[in-house]
Amino acid sequence: MTAILRRNAPFWISIACGIALWEIAGRSTSAAFMVPFSATMLRLWQLIVSDQFVEQFFDSARLFLTGFVIALIVGAPLGLLLARVRPLRVGIEPYIMTLYATPMVALIPFILSLMGFGFAPKVLVVFLFAVFPVLYNTVEGARSIKPELIEVAKSYRSSEWALWRDVMLPYTLPYTMTGVRQSIGRALVGMVAAEFFLSSTGLGQLIMGASQNFDTGGVFASIFVIGVIGVLLMRLGLMIEQHFARWRQ
Amino acid sequence: MSQQTIGLTATAAKPASKPASGDLVPRLICGIVILALWEGVVRMFAPAYVAKPTTVAMVIPKVIVDPQFLSATGYTLVAVAEGLAIALVVGIVIGLLMGRSPAIERVIRHYVNGFYALPMIVVLPLFSLWFGYTSGARLATIVFAAVFSIIMNVADGARAVPKEYLEVAASFRSTRARMLAEIVLPAATPYLLAGFRLAAGRALIGAVVAEFFLSVGGLGYFILFNSRTYHHNEAFVGVLLLAAFGVGFELLVVWATRRFMPWYRRDEK
Numbered sequence: 001m002t003a004i005l006r007r008n009a010p011f012w013i014s015i016a017c018g019i020a021l022w023e024i025a026g027r028s029t030s031a032a033f034m035v036p037f038s039a040t041m042l043r044l045w046q047l048i049v050s051d052q053f054v055e056q057f058f059d060s061a062r063l064f065l066t067g068f069v070i071a072l073i074v075g076a077p078l079g080l081l082l083a084r085v086r087p088l089r090v091g092i093e094p095y096i097m098t099l100y101a102t103p104m105v106a107l108i109p110f111i112l113s114l115m116g117f118g119f120a121p122k123v124l125v126v127f128l129f130a131v132f133p134v135l136y137n138t139v140e141g142a143r144s145i146k147p148e149l150i151e152v153a154k155s156y157r158s159s160e161w162a163l164w165r166d167v168m169l170p171y172t173l174p175y176t177m178t179g180v181r182q183s184i185g186r187a188l189v190g191m192v193a194a195e196f197f198l199s200s201t202g203l204g205q206l207i208m209g210a211s212q213n214f215d216t217g218g219v220f221a222s223i224f225v226i227g228v229i230g231v232l233l234m235r236l237g238l239m240i241e242q243h244f245a246r247w248r249q
Numbered sequence: 250m251s252q253q254t255i256g257l258t259a260t261a262a263k264p265a266s267k268p269a270s271g272d273l274v275p276r277l278i279c280g281i282v283i284l285a286l287w288e289g290v291v292r293m294f295a296p297a298y299v300a301k302p303t304t305v306a307m308v309i310p311k312v313i314v315d316p317q318f319l320s321a322t323g324y325t326l327v328a329v330a331e332g333l334a335i336a337l338v339v340g341i342v343i344g345l346l347m348g349r350s351p352a353i354e355r356v357i358r359h360y361v362n363g364f365y366a367l368p369m370i371v372v373l374p375l376f377s378l379w380f381g382y383t384s385g386a387r388l389a390t391i392v393f394a395a396v397f398s399i400i401m402n403v404a405d406g407a408r409a410v411p412k413e414y415l416e417v418a419a420s421f422r423s424t425r426a427r428m429l430a431e432i433v434l435p436a437a438t439p440y441l442l443a444g445f446r447l448a449a450g451r452a453l454i455g456a457v458v459a460e461f462f463l464s465v466g467g468l469g470y471f472i473l474f475n476s477r478t479y480h481h482n483e484a485f486v487g488v489l490l491l492a493a494f495g496v497g498f499e500l501l502v503v504w505a506t507r508r509f510m511p512w513y514r515r516d517e518k
Contacts, residue, residue: 010355010356014355014356014360015359017356018360088275088279090272091279091280095283102488103450103454103457103491103492104454105457105461106457109472109476109477110476113476188368189368189370189454193370196370196373196461197462207371208374211374211377216378226368226371227364227367230366231366234362234366
């Protein structure tokens with residue numbers, strides 16, 4: 001117990017210093033500019049109690065999960081298919097690379113004017129943010145499969161199905177999971193972007209509303225929550241990635 | 250037989266990632282198919298103002314000499330360059346300190362990780378409160394978007410410096426500041442470039458989002474304004490240019506890594 005405490009002591013001291021710094025900075029500037037930690041937590045508590053917060057949170061979560069899961073369902077199998085069918089891969093890879101490097105936010109105005117304010121356009125934004133890392137990393141993984149592996153499988157007269165199940169899938173999974181980790185972060189950005197620039201809902205709307213009412217405490221409280229969610233999701237992504245990468249080392 | 254060719258081209262293509270001449274045909278075919286699909290779908294199902302390849306191609310000559318478009322591109326590029334320059338300086342200094350001093354690392358590591366995981370867009374409302382709806386808020390967003398990936402990568406690079414280098418320098422009575430500048434920094438450069446590649450992409454996104462949100466003049470605002478007034482074709486030229494910048498940054502870093510650090514393999518990300 002004390003060993004755990006001692007090991008984590010620097011972490012807690014560092015967090016405590018950060019909170020103290022935040023508190024001091026907040027108290028010594030105007031309330032419109034920065035809100036101290038204590039006031040931020042108070043505002044957060046008010047938001048939670050008033051039920052607004054919980055509702056918005058689940059709204060955002062629904063958007064995030066829908067877009068992310070669709071991205072996964074489309075990205076991973078498509079990546080595998082591209083890896084197996086060489087001409088298709090060679091042909092389409094540069095375009096995937098280009099889309100991977102394009103700032104997807106630039107498409108939001110088009111999506112807005114074509115699809116309007118419903119739930120579907122927002123899912124599309126999250127999907128577009130999330131799909132390319134999965135796709136790109138799966139292709140990258142599948143094309144680094146050692147040709148000997150496939151040759152051996154072939155010379156033992158492996159069927160196409162068995163080849164996919166026993167060679168391609170296990171080999172590419174760690175790469176796909178790297179893509180999943182990147183996608184989680186991107187999907188979160190996409191979620192907030194969709195909530196800012198398409199119909200305002202969820203946590204994005206919470207921030208926007210607070211900022212428009214000059215409720216700096218509300219802005220800080222929502223940013224704090226999204227930050228915590230971001231850190232937790234990133235942790236989760238790393239755990240997933242490491243879980244699947246274990247055998248690769 | 251076909252498996253063998255997969256293996257050969259995969260290894261051959263990896264370090265260069267240049268198209269072999271045999272790859273050009275499938276690439277062109279795929280490109281044409283994608284464009285044709287796009288054209289067909291839009292013609293059949295979408296209203297006339299929606300961007301499609303033929304109409305976009307038609308407006309390109311007009312848009313790229315449009316002074317409004319050119320100045321918008323200039324604003325965005327200058328802002329991104331400024332933001333990246335600030336982020337580089339700040340990121341290198343903090344990253345080096347963090348990588349070489351366990352005490353500093355322990356204090357700020359969680360904050361760097363936390364801010365890196367924070368979707369950069371959420372700070373926009375806050376920055377608009379702090380800086381107003383100005384280009385200053387855009388610059389701040391770009392710096393915020395870019396700096397943490399540079400810090401993290403430089404710190405990783407500084408940590409990975411071989412101990413012998415530093416021991417030799419120390420035994421020749423080098424000062425710590427000189428060791429940082431002349432040994433640790435050069436040794437961490439490949440990491441720095443990897444971080445810069447991430448940072449450049451994020452900075453571009455930050456600039457566009459900030460322009461959407463703050464209505465500050467620039468390429469993002471050009472796209473927003475034109476798509477709102479149903480000039481989708483003109484707006485799409487802006488998207489194409491952004492994509493070109495994204496790819497351009499990417500290629501620049503790959504080229505720089507190969508040109509200046511030929512010993513460094515970029516496979517390991």
